[in-house]
Amino acid sequence: MRAEPPAWAPGPAQAAALLEEAADLLVLHRDFAAAVERCEAGCDSLGPGPGPGPGPGHESFAEVKCSLCVVGIQALAEMNRWREVLSWVLQYYHVPEHLPPKVLELCILLYSKVREPQVMLEVGSSWLGSQANRSLPEFGSLLELYLAQVLLPLGRFGAAEELVRGCPALDSERRLQLLGTIGDSRGRWRQEEETRPGAEEQQDPAAETLLGVLSQKLLTMLTLLRRTLRSMSNHFYLLPYKKMLLATFLLYLVVVRLDPASPTSLPFIYKLVQLFRQAWAAVLSPVHRPPIGD
Structure with missing residues (x-):
């Protein structure tokens, strides 16, 4: 069975x-x-x-x-x-x-x-x-x-x-x-524990190399911005009230609204500096130049 x-x-x-x-x-x-x-x-x-x-x-x-x-x-x-x-x-x-x-x-x-x-x-x-x-x-x-x-x-x-x-x-x-x-x-x-700090130090130049291009662009941007601010500070006393407001607004665009890491930042700042130079040349032309005191 x-x-x-x-x-x-x-x-x-x-x-x-x-x-x-x-x-x-x-x-x-x-x-x-x-x-x-x-x-x-x-x-x-x-x-x-x-x-x-x-x-x-x-x-x-x-x-x-x-x-x-x-x-x-x-x-x-x-x-x-x-x-x-x-x-x-x-x-x-x-x-x-x-x-x-x-x-x-x-x-x-x-x-x-x-x-x-x-x-x-x-x-x-x-x-x-x-x-x-x-x-x-x-x-x-x-x-x-x-x-x-x-x-x-x-x-x-x-x-x-x-x-x-x-x-x-x-x-x-x-x-x-x-x-x-x-x-x-x-x-x-x-x-490995003993040599780990040395390995970390060796990685720093490599990191600097990877960020070299971005750092150089940022440095260039800051240099142009410093020149702009210096030019503005030298001539603020010659500008009327409305032109000072315009300059303040442009400075706000550069410092607050502009992304320093953006590749389009540098050409914009360069053009902005050129515009400032043309404005100063127009303000300080012989027609608008203030008389020299005795």
Whole structure:
């Protein structure tokens, strides 16, 4: 007599079909949003699962769920929604210790690639600190990945040494190699800290070069403006009241309304100076020139 399948068997079967559909949407159709929807539907169809620990169908259940999350992670990354990846995964595994090794590996690599390794700092520490995970064959490789992509780039050398010394999955030779790598990274980190002020000083001439053209234009504009103000101050006493108001209005246009960073500023100021010179020549012409006292 054929045994009846467990009550949760239709869940993995439906999830497997959704997984295949999601993979096609991701790879063939490049419809990443739809792929994420299929992955979410597949994980929801699995429900709580057959329970923790080994048992009938547990391996198939865990494999389908892990594969759905892997496809979902790739689809979210393709849409540049990498910030949602960790929270999206944890809604199906609830705690970091229950993450499958493949999912944890992808998360570490993803956040390392986008230069946000601190996101995985506590997650990786919790996963590696779990006694249940230490018996997994992937534990040693994930520990080394966590060291290289999270702890060392963040300068957590003490935590890295403590983790390596307390890892039973590493033999003595590999442990010494990793401790040597940590020591080398600490030395490079200190050297970079010492040379960082000098590097910042070397960047100043480069910044001045990039801003050289703009600075020269601004200096030229200020020089022309200073000449204008000097010319105006030398002849204010010769101008009637209306002409003084006109000069004040033009000065307002230059100082308040004119954008010094605009490329059109300099020709306008130059023309303005020429207009002022023509005005002074007209005011100080022999007809309008005030008589010279005895």
